Amino acid sequence: MSSSEAEFNGSKTSDAPERVLPRTLHLRCHALTNTSSWFANITRHEGTTMSEQSHEIHVLNDLIETTIDSVDGYAEAAKDAENAQFRDLFLSRAAERRQVATRLREAVRQEGGEPADDGTVLASAHRMFVGLRSSMSKGDKAVIDEVERGEDHIKAKYDDALKDDKLSTGTRQAIQLAYASVRQGHDQMSAIKHSMQ
Structure with missing residues (x-):
């Protein structure tokens, strides 16, 4: 995990002041990053x-x-x-x-x-x-x-x-x-x- 990802997830990787995002915000951001793969797998009917x-x-x-x-x-x-x-x-x-x-x-x-x-x-x-x-x-x-x-x-x-x-x-x-x-x-x-x- 990169330091920015670690920071984003609320874990401290350096001596910088700890910045913690609420867990719900983290989950929403994670869901948004997976949206494109979700849309790519949507099917309209019969597996098409x-x-x-x-x-x-x-x-x-x-x-x-x-x-x-x-x-x-x-x-x-x-x-x-x-x-x-x-x-x-x-x-x-x-x-x-x-x-x-x-x-x-x-x-x-x-x-x-x-x-x-x-x-x-x-x-x-x-x-x-x-x-x-x-x-x-x-x-x-x-x-x-x-x-x-x-x-x-x-x-x-x-x-x-x-x-x-x-x-x-x-x-x-x-x-x-x-x-x-x-x-x-x-x-x-x-x-x-x-x-x-």
Whole structure:
């Protein structure tokens, strides 16, 4: 124990006049110094620490942003599709992805986080349907190619999230439910692309 700690605890280590702190003050100070370790071990539910929850919220919000970008890509594709069948398909997929994003937002709220919203769409992440607008003038085949490329991107993001072994069972289930829609959209766009070749 250092001399200052000894002094603080009321024991004399030198010829200096004895300064004794009341025992209750000592205990309160000791409790305050251990507060950070106490907070680090707090769990919100089912043994998930705050750090793990922060990770889960980050993963979910990343998927929300990617999914919202998918909604935007499908909406853009629907605006300029020449074929009415493709237009309807793109609008349907956009609506479905909005529902996926809504479910993922709810999962973030359940984790105690603030879900990503339309105002934060991929400020720092990859834009999903990057070349969509420029390819519109090249016909439906070019649009399908871009949409399918976007579907490859979103599927890869979900695949990576599902490989994350730090996720809780609840978060993993929310992602798997969303992934079913993503995989179906990916497979459908891939089949359409191959049928046009």
